[in-house]
Amino acid sequence: MNRFTSILLSLPLALALLAPGVDATSQADITAYLTAHNSVRAQHGAAALTWNETLAGAAQSWVNKCVFKHSGGSLGPYGENLAAGTGTYPITSAVKSWTNEVSDYDAQNPQPSHFTQVVWKNTKQLGCAVADCSTIFPPKYGVAHFYACEYYPAGNVIGQFPQNVQA
Template sequence: MFTLHLFSIFTLLITALLHPTRAINTSHHTRHARRHAGHASMDATAVRRSPAHIAAYLEGHNVVRAAHGVKPLQWSPYFANLAEQWADACNFKHTDGVLSDKPYGENIVAATGPFSVHAAMGTFIEDAADFNPHHPHFTHYTQVLWESTTELGCASSVCKDLLGPSTGPATLYVCLYDPPGNVVGGMRQNLPSVFHHS
């Protein structure tokens, strides 16, 4: 069993208003992230970059995109490297665009206990149940489906006390998207299948 923490919709909407070109979904109520005692080992990095892990990240997005007639995402080593930097620092908060001069979208999730790539990507898709086309708002799900996004780079890290001192280690997943999704004013153009099916 795992404990899952996602950013509130309120935090997401505030971020969208403050950073309209980088409207980001992420995952935690507090503004304070605890830092990992140390960085991931080289072996851990090799495992996280394995073809199987990359395929799992892409599949977690592209199966849903295909179901909506949206072109598949391609893997971005550049954004995977940036995601890895953020995950390894155990920053459980928005990057606010500090990783690159190039704008990007973002989804972040963390959980304690066993938490696979498939499970993490599944949390992004679960947000579909919260999408109401009559009162649309940005979610992890809308970033996954955003049509103008073409590339994805993700990474994970196990972080000590990330969710609090009594929770134990948690796995933090960071996915970055290029071009960014969840851009204010672009919802109907980039999510036509979501509006059409409603």
């Protein structure tokens, strides 16, 4: 094999190593997702979540569809939170939209919510993703940042709220 052939054969491998996929979640975003979740979980007696690439991949496959509805379990046995916003709508805003539901939580009559999934004590792993979508809101509002977070094990299990949600 001559030197030219060797360089050509090595090029795809080098490009694959240097350029992660378009959908890869950056380390800064992973930190932002985990920090936003874990700071609230700590306030509610739940242990910190860890990042899971499989969950992140599932979330990415969902947001890439740009359809603002829950996956209905089609991605796996995961819990799921979705959020979308236009303009400046960072990760922290998406997670805050879920955790602000704490004011709606009634321990005497617990109901599944975005908040309860975030703080669910038995949930241990998190994977999230974002896509920019022009089909979620009417065009006059612009492109939406569409977030999905997948949780494992899933929370919001009926009958298990008292031991998993500390309001």
